[in-house]
Each structure stands twice: as structure tokens, then as C-alpha cells.
């Protein structure tokens with residue numbers, strides 16, 4: 001091995017290990033902050049490791065599959081095969097197996113090739129796949145078969161790999177990646193007749209092109225994702241789905257609410273998906289991509305997605321994805337499935353984010369008839385609760401955190417399944433959730449599992465269950481790879497549920513713009529997913545749910561004179577610093593933090609700390625030269641000051657100064673001794689090349705970087721609990737609060753209002769003012785524990801009557817990013833958005849809390865905008881965001897981050913009015 005491996009240069013190998021790759025478990029992953037339980041969605045999301053960088057084609061060359069005579073796996077010409085490392089092979093520790101789509105081994109790749117690839121595969125520097133040139137379906141004895149082997153690598157490693165894989169580039173390389181298999185298939189060699197014409201329905205190419213354009217546009221923006229989902233599901237006429245003939249309802253005593261027609265359609269569809277049957281004869285409808293084919297010798301099954309033929313009966317998955325839009329009643333639909341299938345023994349496990357746990361309990365209470373369904377909410381292993389206890393109920397409700405905490409697996413390297421042996425050993429120590437053989441498992445808000453490496457994703461996938469469901473309004477959030485992760489959890493449509501196959505058959509060809517793959521994606525979605533939206537119509541052309549209308553109002557607010565003065569001072573300071581940043585080529589993090597201050601000023605001058613104004617008025621300090629300062633040498637006070645600053649950055653959704661991505665930043669935020677904030681992985685990477693702060697060129701090293709303490713998300717304590725009694729605290733001056741109160745005073749006494757802001761400190765101020773005005777309010781915060789959330793929501797949902805008017809809250813204060821997704825707050829019909837947010841989708845989600853089934857009144861949305869400030873510019877940027885997001889998906893992730901950085905630079909220029 002040594003002599004063969006020496007073909008890769010040691011310097012390039014060093015570069016690979018510098019890039020964070022090693023064939024040993026990486027240090028950075030083990031030094032991750034420990035999990036904090038029960039802190040809600042945000043916590044669950046923070047726990048996700050970053051999504052993997054998508055790899056790109058590097059080279060394709062021709063080689064062989066050898067040792068074919070020893071194995072039973074059959075392959076057709078053009079079929080994709082997976083290449084898996086087999087370090088335990090007793091003859092060759094470099095061995096690489098060739099496996100067909102049914103999971104059977106076909107052979108190995110030649111020893112010499114394996115020796116050159118094994119270590120790079122182990123380091124996860126490359127991924128490889130094969131496409132058969134030869135075949136062994138003809139019944140003849142084969143020893144070896146030709147195969148095109150493609151190597152893929154992360155774009156950031158391509159340069160280093162040029163040296164490492166120079167031998168492959170010099171082979172008679174088939175330089176292009178192979179085209180996707182044409183899906184009209186001919187496997188006449190398979191002891192049968194030709195079967196051309198079997199496959200996915202041929203679509204019309206222009207429509208496909210449009211679809212691909214749409215796919216390229218998927219990004220963070222919810223509306224974009226919705227549009228793409230809508231176009232992907234457009235050829236399925238959901239209005240014609242058959243109704244369930246005898247659904248649970250008032251008449252049969254199972255429910256206290258009758259289901260709506262679209263819900264009984266879903267119920268029938270789900271029952272069919274829980275009882276799939278293989279096609280019996282040639283010509284029968286395909287099921288999970290399997291068709292029956294006529295053979296000379298005997299009939300066989302053919303997978304039309306992978307072209308794999310086999311005689312054995314394929315195993316079908318049971319379940320699917322309910323992807324109805326927000327507020328269409330997915331909870332009741334799922335509960336009706338539990339009731340309709342009660343005769344099949346076993347319990348259903350519902351896994352959801354903490355924020356919606358109480359919604360499940362409430363929906364059972366509201367809609368299921370008394371005594372028809374037993375349920376239990378499980379918060380984690382505790383005394384006396386065993387698997388046996390759980391099995392006795394019809395429904396167990398639990399959180400993703402509980403599943404992740406009990407999962408008998410460690411997050412595996414590369415997202416590959418952990419070795420069965422290890423999992424088996426761990427099973428003994430697994431918690432009760434993993435000891436039950438569930439009838440059904442349901443992942444609610446299942447899009448939180450789009451990262452295959454996250455422990456909760458792997459935990460859910462590892463639960464033992466006969467049937468598996470995912471509920472989510474957004475199955476594709478960032479890219480079609482999200483869907484791959486969901487399929488893995490569902491174990492459906494084999495082998496597309498394996499990440500390797502999903503990548504090979506869908507992601508890579510989609511990225512190349514191959515229409516066949518778009519067609520496969522569309523067929524896959526048609527097979528496993530049901531989606532309706534508020535706009536969907538029934539067979540008669542009426543909307544499936546009738547909702548009251550929404551009216552939008554933009555309310556201009558004038559800053560008072562004093563605030564205006566401070567605002568102008570900060571604006572001027574920001575302009576100067578921005579100009580300096582352009583001239584010196586330094587980063588713009590300081591300017592970004594000024595922007596946050598300006599946005600706070602639009603709400604109230606008192607939100608901006610005095611120290612910030614003092615700093616602004618001082619001349620810009622010179623950057624100190626000399627050695628990097630280590631955090632350990634700082635005084636405890638200075639350390640605490642940095643931590644406080646970092647906490648504030650996190651609360652304010654600051655962006656990382658390197659990648660300019662606030663979503664990445666909150667996953668692992670850190671701060672330098674000079675007070676600049678970054679994602680930890682970003683700054684770690686930067687320091688490999690230059691030991692300087694990217695913001696001010698101040699010398700730094702890894703010891704100069706501080707992360708938040710592991711237990712930094714304390715349980716929510718109402719900051720105003722004491723202030724409710726304390727009369728010495730006075731409300732601050734704020735034109736926006738004045739405006740809000742003006743409206744609240746004129747709204748009818750029985751109307752309720754939601755008030756959203758990004759800044760919790762502002763919501764504190766609103767609370768003080770409402771107290772002073774004698775108005776009853778309540779507060780929802782992402783850090784509240786489950787029972788507190790439930791208490792707050794049920795209190796708010798209680799209708800106002802003349803009797804309780806004095807003690808029932810009319811207003812709920814809620815942070816824009818508090819994990820409110822999935823909440824039912826239909827008691828309110830007015831929504832105030834106090835500060836415009838960059839992504840209009842977040843605001844749309846906020847409005848959906850109110851504009852959903854159960855809403856009886858017209859909904860009014862008020863957007864408070866401070867006149868002649870950055871806020872109006874933010875709105876303009878919001879409108880243009882779609883186009884920027886579109887670019888982000890087209891390019892590789894490195895490029896897209898550059899684009900984002902550049903785009904943000906342009907935005908800043910516009911916001912500050914700099915030419």
C-alpha cells in the first residue's frame with residue numbers, strides 16, 4: 001500500500017488534512033458544545049451540524065469490476081452501481097466492493113485502483129460511483145465486466161486533488177460525467193422480452209425546462225420553496241382523489257368534529273400507502289418504481305428508476321409525506337389515520353418540535369371523542385416509564401430532542417449508517433423509545449430532519465416501525481437533497497432512500513440540468529407525497545377551505561426629533577466606516593452592527609446601549625500589532641464582556657463576518673478578543689491561511705477565540721414578572737409603540753392582536769407600556785418550557801367575554817424567530833409586524849399563525865415602518881431577495897457564499913446611501 005499511496009504527494013495530503021479531513025474522527029466534531037435539552041426548536045436546529053458541501057464531478061475513467069464469478073449480484077448495461085469501502089476484507093484492506101441497486105454485491109474494483117482510492121475515500125476527500133459498461137444478465141459466466149468509474153470531490157478540494165489524482169486524469173479518461181440513464185429501458189438480456197417503453201411518463205421538454213429553472217431557484221426563501229413544490233406536484237390532480245367512504249367522525253362516535261373532504265381524501269390515500277402491494281402482472285401500475293416484466297424463463301420485477309431487474313419480491317416501504325400547506329389540518333388528518341386503523345395492533349409515536357407538542361395534545365382534546373384514543377406525552381426516560389408502558393397507549397407524543405437523546409447511535413462519519421455491530425451493542429443501553437416496535441412513527445414538522453448528519457434525523461431513521469410518516473409544509477427548503485434525507489428516514493422507494501443512490505440518480509444529474517432526473521424527481525414526489533395548499537380546489541372548483549380575507553396596511557411612523565438626531569449620527573458614522581472598509585479592503589462587520597443599531601433606533605432610542613454611542617464618538621482605534629492575545633490571559637471582566645457581546649450578536653441575528661450567513665452563525669457562534677463575531681468553522685478555516693482577524697487585521701490565533709459557554713440557553717424567566725409589580729419602571733419613548741397603542745385602543749374589545757418583533761428587548765418595552773395603559777397581554781418566548789408554552793397559548797386562545805375581559809390577554813408579544821411555526825393562534829385577527837425582516841417568508845409564517853383554519857374574522861396585518869430610515873430600504877431589498885436567492889442555488893456553495901457577501905455589500909451601500 002505504501003508504494004502505491006506514495007503516488008499522492010505528501011504536501012497535498014497535508015493540505016487535505018489541513019482542510020479538516022482525516023481518516024480518524026475529526027477533533028472539531030468531538031469538541032462540539034454539549035446538547036441542551038428542552039429548549040425548543042431553536043435548540044434543535046442549533047444542534048444540527050452544518051450541511052455537507054455538495055461535491056462536483058472530477059473525472060471519469062474506464063476500469064473493470066473483477067471477481068464477478070464469486071458473487072450473485074446482477075447488473076444491466078448502463079446501470080449505476082455503488083462503490084463501498086471494505087476495510088475488513090481479509091485479503092486486501094483497501095478493497096472496494098461493487099454493489100447493485102438491490103444491495104447485492106457484483107464484485108470488486110481492481111486491486112491497483114482500490115489501492116489508489118481507498119485512503120481518499122476513507123478521508124471523505126472523494127466519493128465514487130460506477131456505471132456499468134458490461135452486464136451479466138445473459139446467464140453466461142462472467143469474470144470481469146467493464147465499468148466507468150466517476151470520482152466526485154468537494155469544490156474546495158479540487159485543486160489539492162489535481163496532484164493526488166493525476167494518475168486518474170492521465171488514464172484514458174471518459175472526461176465527462178455519464179449522462180443519466182435513459183428511463184425507457186431495454187434489458188432484453190434478462191431472459192425475457194424487450195421492455196422498452198417501461199419507465200417514467202415522458203414529459204414535455206419545455207415544461208421540464210421550466211421545472212428545472214424552478215429547482216435552481218430554491219433557496220432559503222419560503223415562497224420560492226413553495227413555488228417549486230407547487231410546480232413539482234402540478235401534474236397530480238389532487239381534487240380527484242377518492243374520498244374515504246366511512247371516515248372517523250361524529251356519526252360513528254370517534255371524533256367530535258367532522259373531517260373536511262380534503263382530509264378524508266388524505267385518509268384514504270394514507271391507508272393505501274400503508275398497505276402497498278406489488279404489481280402482480282406485466283402491465284399493472286408501478287408501485288414505488290417497481291413494475292412486473294414478462295421473462296422467457298419467468299416473470300421478474302424491474303425498478304424503472306435504477307433499471308435493476310430481479311426475481312425476488314422487492315420490499316416496499318409503508319408511509320409517505322403529508323406536505324399540505326400550513327393550517328390545512330394535518331394534525332386531525334393524522335389522528336384520523338390512528339383511529340381508522342385501530343384494529344391493527346400497536347402504538348403510534350409522534351415526534352415533533354417542543355413548540356408544537358402542546359398543539360398535538362390540544363388537537364386530541366378538541367377533536368377526538370372522549371375515550372376513543374389513549375395518549376401519553378413522553379419527555380424522556382424517567383422512573384417507571386418503560387417500553388411496556390409506552391406500548392399500552394394508542395399515541396405517544398414526544399420531541400426530537402428525546403429521540404436524539406435516546407438514539408442508540410452516534411452520528412456517523414459521512415452520514416453513512418453506523419455499523420450494525422456497533423448499533424447492536426448500543427441497543428442494550430437505548431431508551432424506551434427504541435425498544436418499542438411501533439405500529440407507526442410520525443415526524444411532525446419533518447423538514448427539521450433535512451440534515452442527514454443530525455442526531456435527531458439519524459435517531460428517527462433508527463426507530464423500529466412498520467409504517468413511517470412525515471408531516472411538513474416544506475419538504476424541500478434549500479435543495480432537492482432535503483427530500484433525500486426525508487426518504488432515508490421513511491425507508492421508502494428503495495434504493496432512492498439510500499443517500500448514494502439519491503445523489504447519483506437525482507442530485508448530480510439535476511445539477512447538470514438533466515431533464516430525465518427532473519422527471520424522476522417529479523415521479524418520486526407523485527409516489528410518496530401528498531400536497532394541497534390554501535389555493536387548492538375541490539372537484540367542483542371550490543376552494544378546499546374557505547378562509548376570511550387578509551388586508552395589509554403599511555403604517556408610516558415618524559421618528560421624534562431626539563431619536564432622529566442619534567439616528568443621523570449613527571448613519572453618518574456608518575457611512576464613514578463603510579467608506580473606510582471599501583478603501584482598506586477590510587470587512588464590514590462593524591457597519592453591520594451599526595445597521596442593527598439603526599434598526600433598533602427605529603423602534604426606540606433607549607434600545608441602543610450608551611456604550612455603543614460612546615464608542616462611535618471616539619476616533620477609530622489603531623489596530624495593535626504584535627502577537628495574538630490568548631483569551632486565557634484576559635481578565636474575567638473582559639471575558640464576561642465578550643461573552644455578553646456574543647450573546648447580543650446571537651440575539652440580534654448578526655451575520656458571520658466571513659460567510660455573511662446568519663443561519664450558519666447561530667449554529668456555532670464565536671467571538672475574537674477584538675470583539676468580532678464569526679461562525680467557528682469559518683474563522684478556523686481563515687486562520688489556516690492567515691493569523692489575522694478578517695475584520696481589522698488584528699493578529700489572532702485559535703486561542704484568541706471564545707465560544708459561548710455550553711449551558712448558555714437558560715430556561716425562560718419572564719423578565720417582566722417582577723416589573724408587573726414594580727411601578728418604578730417607566731415605559732420608554734417610542735413612536736412605534738405610540739402607534740401600536742393607538743390602534744389597540746380603537747380595536748373592538750373582543751379582538752385579539754399578535755405583536756411580532758425581532759428584538760425581544762423591544763417586546764419588553766411594549767409590555768411595560770401595555771401595563772401602563774392597563775391592557776392585558778401575554779408573551780410567547782422560544783425558551784419557555786412545554787407546560788409554560790401550553791399555558792400561555794391556551795390562555796391566549798380563550799375568547800374574550802364581558803365577564804373575563806379584564807383578566808384575559810388581548811395582545812400576545814412574540815419574537816419573530818421564537819419557533820412559533822406550527823402554532824395555532826387563531827384567537828387573534830390582527831397582526832403587527834414592528835420591524836421589517838430581510839426574508840419576507842419569515843413574516844409570512846408569522847401571519848399564517850392567524851390566517852388558518854379556525855379563523856372566523858377578516859385578518860388585518862399592519863407593518864410599522866419608520867419613515868426615511870433604513871427600514872424602507874430593507875423593504876426594497878426584501879422584494880429583490882428572490883433574484884439573489886436564485887443565484888445562490890445555481891452556483892457551488894463557495895461561490896454562492898461569495899455572491900451572498902457581495903450582495904450584502906451592495907445592500908449595505910444602498911441602505912447607507914453610499915455611492
Ligand SMILES: Nc1ncnc2c1ncn2[C@@H]1O[C@H](COP(=O)(O)OP(=O)(O)OP(=O)(O)O)[C@@H](O)[C@H]1O
Pocket residue numbers: 257258259260263324325326327328329330331332359363366472473821822823824826852853854
Ligand atoms: N375538520 C376540521 N374542522 C374544523 N377545524 C379543523 C378541522 N381540521 C382541523 N381544524 C383546525 O384547523 C386548525 C389548523 O390545523 P393544524 O394545526 O392541524 O394545521 P397544520 O396543517 O398542522 O398546520 P401547520 O403546518 O402550520 O402545523 C386547527 O385549529 C384545527 O383544530
